[in-house]
Amino acid sequence: MAAAILAAILPACGSDSTPTSPPSPSPSPSGSCSATPVSGTPNLTTQMVVSGLDQPLDLQAAPGDRTRLFVVEQPGRIRVVKDGSLLGAPFLDIVSRVSSGGERGLLGLAFHPSYAQNGRFFVNYTDRNGDTRISEFRVSSDPDVADPQSERQLLFVDQPFANHNGGGLAFGNDGKLYIGLGDGGSGGDPQGNGQNLGTPLGKLLRIDVDAARPYAVPPDNPFVAQISAFGPIWAYGLRNPWRFGFDHATGDLYIGDVGQDEVEEIDVTPASARGGQNYGWNIMEGNQCYSPRSGCNRNGLTLPVLTYTHAEGCSVTGGVVYQGCRMPGYHGTYFYADYCSAFIRSFRFQNGAATESRDWTSSLGRGVSAISSFGTDAEGEIHILDHQAGRVFKVVPAS
DSSP: OOHHHHHHOTTOOSSOOOOOOOOOOSOOOOSOOSSOOOOSOOOEEEEEEEOOOSSEEEEEOOTTOSSEEEEEETTTEEEEEETTEEOSSOSEEOGGGBOOBTTBSEEEEEEOTTHHHHOEEEEEEEBTTSOEEEEEEEEOSSTTOEEEEEEEEEEEEOOSSSSOOOOOEEEOTTSOEEEEEOOOSSSSOTTOOTTOTTSSTTEEEEEBSSSSSSOBOOTTSTTTTOTTSOTTEEEEOOSOOOEEEEOTTTOOEEEEEOOSSSEEEEEEEOGGGOSOOBOOTTTEETTEEOSSSSSOOOTTOOOOSEEEETTTOSSEEEEEEEOOSSOGGGTTEEEEEETTTOOEEEEEEETTEEEEEEEOHHHHOTTOOOEEEEEEOTTOOEEEEETTTTEEEEEEEOO
């Protein structure tokens, strides 16, 4: 692969150069579908929803909103797709506050579960100095335009290098906001952040955005009682959890963690596990020892349910669990991809293992050059984002 293409790969493939729960934030496929559901497990294809986007990285639907999709553009904008058309004016434009390029930019978006009542949403971006900011914004009097002056910073994280910024945000079924952060960058985790509970880097964080300002640390977070630990940590040992999400039917957590030189991995943790997992980086890369290269101590580590080597791709794009309206036969199926090779695959998580693995590249990957993310609309239907071509596709039954 040409050096120019490698430099553009967002999720860091290969070697590196440098108390009461609110309503569930899940897509709401209940009620009538906009199209007739198809029984069984039909063949799948894609249809293009919109083009002309500038490096799309994330797609979200506000809870209960069936008419709009919100697409995050890496340079610092959130665009609105309304009734199938891309609106000219952005929902949010913070380009002047964002450093963009490589693995930096406006990286993630999450709507508050009660967005329809409070107009609050949250973003993850790298500021002009390349440091991570998790901020809250609010919608303006125009529902298609947010107020850029409403920014309230929740969390600031100093980033020692330009890569491995993570970027994902998601509300769990518990109504808490989860935040994915990479190990701080360079290669091989030189600062040892992945295994250091004193830093937010290389972690999945969990915070309560309603109980206090800027946020509250939930009292049932696993490391709150450890004086030297950063209280918001939910899980650790991650290299670059570019995209993670929940199966909102079960509460199970799925993480696509980008590998170093050899192995990509997907971690799945049942909701019953309740946090505190050590996913192994940089003791391990995927299912292999990394430091040391052999004989590493795997005691206490939560190993991935699925791995693949760089013979097949180079940067995993974590996906979504289908719980949509149109294709009930695929409920519980997790779809994911690789940014470099643009394959699209799926599996079901059953009895602690990845089962029913399937490759969809020939039917869902046609015309897609670089898959940066998956998203779902308000009916739970899957969308695929093409980072390089600036397009969004929807997964639909082929018949």
